[in-house]
Amino acid sequence: MSISKQDAHAFHFLIDMLESVEIGLVVLDLDYNVQLWNGFMENHSGMTSTAVRDKNLFSLFPELPQAWLKRKIDTVITLNTRAFTSWELRPYLFRFGNSRPITGTAPHMYQNMTISPLARPDGSIKQVCLMLYDVTDVACSRLALEKANSQLGLLSRTDNLTELLNRGAWEGSLNDEFKRYQRYGHSVSLIMLDIDNFKIINDQYGHPVGDDVIRHLASLIRASLRHTDYPGRYGGEEFGIILPETDIEGARLIAERLRQNIAHAVVSSNELIIRYTVSLGVASLTKETPHASDWLRQADDALYAAKHAGKNQVVCTPPFSAPAVQD
Numbered sequence: 001m002s003i004s005k006q007d008a009h010a011f012h013f014l015i016d017m018l019e020s021v022e023i024g025l026v027v028l029d030l031d032y033n034v035q036l037w038n039g040f041m042e043n044h045s046g047m048t049s050t051a052v053r054d055k056n057l058f059s060l061f062p063e064l065p066q067a068w069l070k071r072k073i074d075t076v077i078t079l080n081t082r083a084f085t086s087w088e089l090r091p092y093l094f095r096f097g098n099s100r101p102i103t104g105t106a107p108h109m110y111q112n113m114t115i116s117p118l119a120r121p122d123g124s125i126k127q128v129c130l131m132l133y134d135v136t137d138v139a140c141s142r143l144a145l146e147k148a149n150s151q152l153g154l155l156s157r158t159d160n161l162t163e164l165l166n167r168g169a170w171e172g173s174l175n176d177e178f179k180r181y182q183r184y185g186h187s188v189s190l191i192m193l194d195i196d197n198f199k200i201i202n203d204q205y206g207h208p209v210g211d212d213v214i215r216h217l218a219s220l221i222r223a224s225l226r227h228t229d230y231p232g233r234y235g236g237e238e239f240g241i242i243l244p245e246t247d248i249e250g251a252r253l254i255a256e257r258l259r260q261n262i263a264h265a266v267v268s269s270n271e272l273i274i275r276y277t278v279s280l281g282v283a284s285l286t287k288e289t290p291h292a293s294d295w296l297r298q299a300d301d302a303l304y305a306a307k308h309a310g311k312n313q314v315v316c317t318p319p320f321s322a323p324a325v326q327d
């Protein structure tokens, strides 16, 4: 069979394109030996096509996911159909460096891959072609978007001043815990606390110092709790703490310990040393509480009872008759 000059030209173009196309092309035989390795693969792997020709792909790249890739290739051959894998499932097949100028900070090239069966004129499949697409730009923008969305989600749930849950997010947790109690009946308690005479602190020292006191209280609350508890800033100088798996006695102990820690703490702000106290109301959830808002009201009522009784103290509902703790 003779090849015309025209055919020879077309063939030359094809080879040229194969070498310069921005897609990785690898042809493997049925024993996974490399039959073709284009310019893209040479550039990114640092291995020339002569060096890899007829060599087993898995000997050349022992880090490849051998069992997975063999299974994929074998399915392509058996079913005579294409297979596709996305960077979202497997970020890359070959660990190539990232050469993109804009997304140059990505640790590696993200790749999509298609495996195609290569049929002979008689229809038999004796080779497959792996086509690797560099999708680093797409992957990086998607990952950046997901990160920004999750940061936005977090921000929308966080109180600016204290970095605790904001009121909306905290009330969401309160409703969730209420529903959990209705379903499983495990003990759960709520503490509402409020800084005593905070208006005086603000008026005497100014708003920024008041803010420092609020921040101080938030970090003290955070440090005193288990990470399964939910502290939140309910309003100005009022905070709420949901304590899952905690009965009224446990909650009273936690509230009392918090009260004492706060009463003994000092805040240094603007070259001032400030002491402050808090009043706390504690309410444990009972079967008689019809709604999460009633639970909140009970804790709030207890808080105001503590304020009424002289501040810097804990009041529980239902009342818990433990001996008063001395400072």
Ligand SMILES: Nc1nc2c(ncn2[C@@H]2O[C@H](COP(=O)(O)OP(=O)(O)OP(=O)(O)O)[C@@H](O)[C@H]2O)c(=O)[nH]1
Pocket (backbone or CB within 6 Å): 161, 194, 195, 196, 197, 198, 199, 200, 202, 206, 207, 208, 209, 210, 211, 214, 235, 236, 237, 307, 311
């Ligand atoms: N610095 C600062 N002050 C706040 C903030 N939110 C609310 N406040 C102030 O907190 C004060 C609350 O005053 P009151 O409700 O009278 O309460 P209180 O002075 O603590 O009195 P008791 O609760 O009865 O002990 C007001 O002066 C508010 O302006 C805030 O984010 N930062």
